[in-house]
Amino acid sequence: MAHRLGLRLRIFLFFCLMGLGGSAVVLLGLWAGYARTGGADPLDAFVIAALVSVLGLLALSVGVWLLFDENVARPIERLAAQLRSRAHAGVETDLDLHAARYLGDLAPAAAAMAGQLSASALDTAGAIAAETARLEAEKARLASLLTEVPLATILLSPAHQIVLYDGQAAGMLAQVAHPRLNASLFDYLERGAVEAAYARLVRTGREVSLTAAGADGAQRYSARMKPLGDAPGYLLILDDSTATLAPEAARPLVYDFALLDQPEHAGMEARRLQDLTYVVFDTETTGLLPHKDDIVQIGAVRVLRGRIVPGEEIDQLVDPDRPIPPASTRVHGISDAMVAGAPGLDPVARSFHRFASGAVIVAHNAPFDMAFLRRQAQQSGLVWDHPILDTVLLSAVLFGASESHTLDAICARLGIAIPEDRRHTALGDARATAQVLCRMLPMLEARGLATLGAVLEETRRHGRLLEDLN
Incomplete structure (x- = not known):
């Protein structure tokens, strides 16, 4: 029966309980004080009345707060987190309606809204999935072709951050450190040779050849630096190197083109x-x-x-x-x-x-x-x-x-x-x-x-x- 009460009525009853309970506590305190007035000093009786009232009100407030926290505040917090999980993290778990049973129609309404949004999202996802499958197939073919080309290919942003690398490049980079998107090229190659070649590339707009030592100083690499036309950044192709690349397991083509336009921050x-x-x-x-x-x-x-x-x-x-x-x-x-x-x-x-x-x-x-x-x-x-x-x-x-x-x-x-x-x-x-x-x-x-x-x-x-x- 209690769970059928409206949320506003339930909150009203909480505070009615506090008001009635507070009145009862005050009356109890006054009665206790009155019972002590038979003595010679009435001040002692009213001190007792005040203490009983204050302690009783504090106990009542704590009790009502615990009820409110358990049945209203925490369920709202939990329901909000579950809705946020569904809306922003794609979590499809059911909402905990039992924990929110004292929130009136809020939980069922939230569940209905979440269900409706999920249904709409499924329809949209179906259309997106078909297009995504086509793009993934094209990406797989491109990755396969690039992996078969016997050149190490690395795409870099104007700030020399790695935007793309293929399987051969992964093998080369791994000789110095773990291959990583958004890592600085200078973690793998000496800075001076790369920056000098890039300056020539920017000045002429044409392909530039360079020879650079590895950042660990143990190897040297012959490479070509190619501009990307109107796009920012450049392509680095390692034609030959004195390094002996260890055989690498097949790796996917790894890239994130959004890194080309990543803004710099203080x-x-x-x-x-x-x-x-x-x-x-x-x-x-x-x-x-x-x-x-x-x-x-x-x-x-x-x-x-x-x-x-x-x-x-x-x-x-x-x-x-x-x-x-x-x-x-x-x-x-x-x-x-x-x-x-x-x-x-x-x-x-x-x-x-x-x-x-x-x-x-x-x-x-x-x-x-x-x-x-x-x-x-x-x-x-x-x-x-x-x-x-x-x-x-x-x-x-x-x-x-x-x-x-x-x-x-x-x-x-x-x-x-x-x-x-x-x-x-x-x-x-x-x-x-x-x-x-x-x-x-x-x-x-x-x-x-x-x-x-x-x-x-x-x-x-x-x-x-x-x-x-x-």
């Missing part, structure tokens, strides 16, 4: 969330104490313009130079035999540091994982000055601090499935966290948190969650 915190590069990572360790345990595996993926970049990932075992406790092996499945012969943490951390250059680092419970890296940095001299986002705090911003913020709970909330055999592996958890991030970014922007600085400021309000978690 600082990272002022940039829009969708314009940033993110490196999402996770670690597996010998235990849960960063000051004494060690990393046994690092997994990382890159997210650019709201999508996971295919092929740009790290999946590296690490030799901790100590036995792995059986209890830890039971969690992540990594044994002493598996890490035998693997590199130590120092070269792996340096490689990961280069992989995360110019990016925002993202992790689930980031203080835990970063504590291991920062302990190693005290010996190696690496500086971890990247901005850091934590999906625990992002979840608190979007869904409320009172909800569960484990990785499994967030994935279930956002409709993300973690393969059972990939859970509690560094790369598997990093991929799941990256999927979470991709769905959260449009939700954050819908909340009015459009820049990195705004998100960082908002997450600081929930910092206590991480303190409790760790």
